[in-house]
Amino acid sequence: MGQRGVTVWFTGLSGAGKTTICQVVEQALRAQGHQLEVLDGDVVRENLTKGLGFSKADRDENIRRIGFVAHLLTRNGVIVLVSAISPYREIREQVRQKIGDFVEIYVSTPLEVCEQRDVKGLYKRARAGQIKQFTGIDDPYEPPDNPEVNCQTQQETVEQSAQNVLNCLKSLGYLDQVPVLQQI
Amino acid sequence: MGQRGVTVWFTGLSGAGKTTICQVVEQALRAQGHQLEVLDGDVVRENLTKGLGFSKADRDENIRRIGFVAHLLTRNGVIVLVSAISPYREIREQVRQKIGDFVEIYVSTPLEVCEQRDVKGLYKRARAGQIKQFTGIDDPYEPPDNPEVNCQTQQETVEQSAQNVLNCLKSLGYLDQVPVLQQI
Numbered sequence: 001m002g003q004r005g006v007t008v009w010f011t012g013l014s015g016a017g018k019t020t021i022c023q024v025v026e027q028a029l030r031a032q033g034h035q036l037e038v039l040d041g042d043v044v045r046e047n048l049t050k051g052l053g054f055s056k057a058d059r060d061e062n063i064r065r066i067g068f069v070a071h072l073l074t075r076n077g078v079i080v081l082v083s084a085i086s087p088y089r090e091i092r093e094q095v096r097q098k099i100g101d102f103v104e105i106y107v108s109t110p111l112e113v114c115e116q117r118d119v120k121g122l123y124k125r126a127r128a129g130q131i132k133q134f135t136g137i138d139d140p141y142e143p144p145d146n147p148e149v150n151c152q153t154q155q156e157t158v159e160q161s162a163q164n165v166l167n168c169l170k171s172l173g174y175l176d177q178v179p180v181l182q183q184i
Numbered sequence: 185m186g187q188r189g190v191t192v193w194f195t196g197l198s199g200a201g202k203t204t205i206c207q208v209v210e211q212a213l214r215a216q217g218h219q220l221e222v223l224d225g226d227v228v229r230e231n232l233t234k235g236l237g238f239s240k241a242d243r244d245e246n247i248r249r250i251g252f253v254a255h256l257l258t259r260n261g262v263i264v265l266v267s268a269i270s271p272y273r274e275i276r277e278q279v280r281q282k283i284g285d286f287v288e289i290y291v292s293t294p295l296e297v298c299e300q301r302d303v304k305g306l307y308k309r310a311r312a313g314q315i316k317q318f319t320g321i322d323d324p325y326e327p328p329d330n331p332e333v334n335c336q337t338q339q340e341t342v343e344q345s346a347q348n349v350l351n352c353l354k355s356l357g358y359l360d361q362v363p364v365l366q367q368i
Contacts, residue, residue: 035260037256037260047248047252048232048249048252048253051235061234064231065231068231069232069253069256072253072256073256073257076219076221076261077260077261078260
């Protein structure tokens, strides 16, 4: 294949649409036959970071571990899609520096919109005080300063967001061809 | 490359010689240009399993995590060399089942020999009760029933052990050519 590895890191609030966009990108890349791994928050919590909580130290350790694994895969030519809230700028920067081939996707859906959707009912529980240290409610989210892509999901479809990610990977030399997504 | 991925798992007592043999295998494979990652106990404890102790549950979680990462790499065509005491048979079997392309190397140096060498001084401290739950002293080691290779380090040189590992990888179809090691 001679494929260049890269970590594509989706950051944003809970319910912003990270995983949804990530899945569309995944399908498009799989259809092209790329070597691909998805490190999704839930899979990672189960397999790598069980026992970690939501303090800053634990969140940072969580991101550091995802970064460690993403790095191993990336330097072996794999395209790694990471979907994680990853609220802290500094640790995201550390991971970027370590991996090198790193593309940051900011899914910038505003808090009000995420809270209105509240697909998993988590915001409601956080507002009621049943979940503590919930990002955006009583824990900070630090947006990226210069993400490679900003997915503004309140103004564009999932496919448009995914297309922007794919176009970015092409322009940075990680893809030879860009799949064109059907706009649904 | 079209290289087939495989996890080569070195198990055995502390001081048995796992890492030493592993390093010779690593150098030989790197010289052939293979895609390779080494997951050594220390690196793993720092990056994946910080905070885990030496209870059976924690040891199993340690091995499960190494197995998770080895699996991701292996299915992307990487040769992964794992060096870990991994004293429990059942979790090693679970990892083998999950990964599929798995070759178990039993470094079978007897306890007396490991304790006599005691390179890191750990056995002395364990005998003195300064380290608890030390494998071979007050924690069990369950040898593999059917390892692909048994490295009997008290009867053979490091290079002979490493050569046996390489020959095994060739006979199982993971290598096209076997590097011939210089016998020092």
